[in-house]
Amino acid sequence: MAESNFVDYVKIYCRSGKGGRGSAHMRREKYVPNGGPDGGDGGRGGHVILRGNRNYWTLLHLKYDRHVFATHGGNGSKNKSFGKDGEDKVIEVPCGTVVYNAETGEYICDITEHGQEIILLKGGRGGLGNWHFRTATRQAPRFAQPGEPMQELMVILELKLLADVGLVGFPNAGKSTLLSTVSAARPKIANYPFTTLEPNLGIVSYREGKSFVMADIPGIIEGASEGKGLGLRFLRHIERNSLLLFMVPGDTDDIRKEYEILLNELATFNPEMLDKQRVLAITKSDMLDEELIAMLEPTLPDNVPHIFISSVTGLGIQQLKDILWTELNKDSNKLEGVRTETIVHRAKDVAKLQEELKDMGEDEDFEYEYEEDADDDFDYEYEDENWDEEEEKK
Ligand SMILES: Nc1nc2c(ncn2[C@@H]2O[C@H](COP(=O)(O)OP(=O)(O)OP(=O)(O)O)[C@@H](O)[C@H]2O)c(=O)[nH]1
Numbered sequence: 001m002a003e004s005n006f007v008d009y010v011k012i013y014c015r016s017g018k019g020g021r022g023s024a025h026m027r028r029e030k031y032v033p034n035g036g037p038d039g040g041d042g043g044r045g046g047h048v049i050l051r052g053n054r055n056y057w058t059l060l061h062l063k064y065d066r067h068v069f070a071t072h073g074g075n076g077s078k079n080k081s082f083g084k085d086g087e088d089k090v091i092e093v094p095c096g097t098v099v100y101n102a103e104t105g106e107y108i109c110d111i112t113e114h115g116q117e118i119i120l121l122k123g124g125r126g127g128l129g130n131w132h133f134r135t136a137t138r139q140a141p142r143f144a145q146p147g148e149p150m151q152e153l154m155v156i157l158e159l160k161l162l163a164d165v166g167l168v169g170f171p172n173a174g175k176s177t178l179l180s181t182v183s184a185a186r187p188k189i190a191n192y193p194f195t196t197l198e199p200n201l202g203i204v205s206y207r208e209g210k211s212f213v214m215a216d217i218p219g220i221i222e223g224a225s226e227g228k229g230l231g232l233r234f235l236r237h238i239e240r241n242s243l244l245l246f247m248v249p250g251d252t253d254d255i256r257k258e259y260e261i262l263l264n265e266l267a268t269f270n271p272e273m274l275d276k277q278r279v280l281a282i283t284k285s286d287m288l289d290e291e292l293i294a295m296l297e298p299t300l301p302d303n304v305p306h307i308f309i310s311s312v313t314g315l316g317i318q319q320l321k322d323i324l325w326t327e328l329n330k331d332s333n334k335l336e337g338v339r340t341e342t343i344v345h346r347a348k349d350v351a352k353l354q355e356e357l358k359d360m361g362e363d364e365d366f367e368y369e370y371e372e373d374a375d376d377d378f379d380y381e382y383e384d385e386n387w388d389e390e391e392e393k394k
């Protein structure tokens, strides 16, 4: 793939802000000899926040901005003035983004909804100013609390499109054509294999304003799980679909066998793919006559609902939508479960994730900027340089 705008994988260095330190200031006024402590609190450091945004479909906007720094909290100062809170940094991501710790491969979280916010790194709490530490026996504490340190983390953001129906088929099976027939999406269509190189999404409108999302992905071939063709890299986009629509052209010699090859490739990628609901569409059925369809019927797999369709004549398209809708709404609670398990399963598979990372090999030119002054300990107490002991004694 040459230049591609479809970015579904980025690595980002994030750092929250440290808390501002509390002030240990002593009040000094002309006619108030023992003014006492009046040091204000430090401000909170900025958080790094992830937010789901449905206007993004890829992670492209993050590709060239791979350092995210929230700002530090301001220090407290005299007269009980509080330090300013640091500014939060929000990383906008498309819905369907999964976040991993880049160092350990550990799963962190999942952004699935528009507006959903997760604090990825908390900004440090600001330290308390010295006036908090007054006691009966210690009227003039000469110390204040420093702010909490910042946190840093290298994360991997991986995009998994959240479509309801994923199209699965050999190249040239008519997947993109179907998507363009049932939705407003206009993917490239051509009579050669691997026309589609990047996933396309379309919204299929169903009856009474209802709709569902369909994902067209590049074709899969036998041996894809060993890297043949475009491999299985794109399968991660249909990993979380609730339903897989298998597509096999009507003029295929052995429809059942082709369906089984596809199933087998999916299972090799991730056995949980087989837990999903399935529907089989026999495409390009305008090339078959009724007699032929009747002959084919008994040869088809009997454990999956099937339908003969043609995107050219419209044959079976409405019934296909009906079947998809009915299947999608069957036992939807259970499906949520399957989706979640799939994510967890993948997260545990650290070795695989790291291998994928190696494959990407995109990070060589990228230098991470760690901040040097990795911070003071939170419980550390210090004396304020500004505090004048001589003056205090007077
Ligand atoms: N006769 C007939 N031809 C069709 C039908 N649907 C698709 N085709 C043709 O089949 C060829 C492949 O269609 P695509 O939709 O590009 O196939 P694809 O599955 O997306 O292929 P890849 O992107 O390469 O995986 C094109 O020449 C289409 O015009 C159909 O219902 N009937």
Ligand SMILES: [Mg+2]
Residues within 6 Å of the ligand: 175, 176, 177, 187, 188, 189, 195, 196, 216, 217, 218
């Ligand atoms: Mg296509």
